Amino acid sequence: AQSVSQHNHHVILSEAASLELGCNYSYGGTVNLFWYVQYPGQHLQLLLKYFSGDPLVKGIKGFEAEFIKSKFSFNLRKPSVQWSDTAEYFCAVMDSGAGSYQLTFGKGTKLSVIP
Amino acid sequence: DAGVTQSPTHLIKTRGQQVTLRCSPKSGHDTVSWYQQALGQGPQFIFQYYEEEERQRGNFPDRFSGHQFPNYSSELNVNALLLGDSALYLCASSLSLTQGGSPLHFGNGTRLTVT
Numbered sequence: 001a002q003s004v005s006q007h008n009h010h011v012i013l014s015e016a017a018s019l020e021l022g023c024n025y026s027y028g029g030t031v032n033l034f035w036y037v038q039y040p041g042q043h044l045q046l047l048l049k050y051f052s053g054d055p056l057v058k059g060i061k062g063f064e065a066e067f068i069k070s071k072f073s074f075n076l077r078k079p080s081v082q083w084s085d086t087a088e089y090f091c092a093v094m095d096s097g098a099g100s101y102q103l104t105f106g107k108g109t110k111l112s113v114i115p
Numbered sequence: 116d117a118g119v120t121q122s123p124t125h126l127i128k129t130r131g132q133q134v135t136l137r138c139s140p141k142s143g144h145d146t147v148s149w150y151q152q153a154l155g156q157g158p159q160f161i162f163q164y165y166e167e168e169e170r171q172r173g174n175f176p177d178r179f180s181g182h183q184f185p186n187y188s189s190e191l192n193v194n195a196l197l198l199g200d201s202a203l204y205l206c207a208s209s210l211s212l213t214q215g216g217s218p219l220h221f222g223n224g225t226r227l228t229v230t
Contacts, residue, residue, distance in 0.1 A: 001174075004157070034218065036221075042223075043119070043221045043222060043223045043224070044158075044205070044207075044219075044221040045221075046218045046220075049218060090157050090158075092157075099171075100171070101146075101148070101163045101170055101171045102160040102163070102171055102173060103148075103150075103158075103160060103219060104160070105157030105158045105159070106157050107155070108156075108157050
């Protein structure tokens with residue numbers, strides 16, 4: 001079974017600081033990778049996704065993530081965070097093979113940005 | 116607006132009772148997935164419905180069952196409730212034609228408390 005590890009439970013940053021949230025997955029086959037974000041009081045929203053091709057993917061609101069296959073990692077980055085980035089971030093993986101529809105999530109990382 | 120609507124938003128039940136949660140997918144979507152999110156955890160896959168049939172199931176007991184209707188809406192039923200079933204239940208919809216790479220659109224969830 002797949003598993004997803006997010007290294008940090010809670011990250012606190014000041015505005016304009018750079019962000020990197022770690023994500024590692026256990027599955028050795030071909031995968032689709034996602035980052036979802038949940039702003040306070042809102043539903044989970046897709047931040048960005050990786051299916052194939054360029055391992056550096058760009059998402060909404062200036063976020064990007066890099067897929068490193070050899071490290072089974074898909075870390076999320078943002079050069080300069082804003083107070084409005086305060087949210088919980090979830091990394092998720094799906095086996096891209098036929099017959100697989102299950103998205104496996106990490107436990108999430110709560111990001112608090114201090115103005 | 117989430118696009119995916121869930122009802123009710125909150126529910127309190129007693130151990131041993133049965134509960135039904137409802138979900139209407141985003142317009143144009145034909146696939147519905149259900150996830151359970153316990154406090155401090157990431158969402159866990161319960162099952163997915165497509166063409167009114169359960170297409171894949173996660174590691175949940177038979178007490179968890181579901182249904183999909185011809186209009187693509189869905190219900191999640193949980194029988195013989197346990198205290199451990201207390202969680203946020205998330206419904207997510209997607210398009211079957213892009214399976215594997217179809218991002219999930221989540222609702223706001225139903226908060227179930229079992230006393």
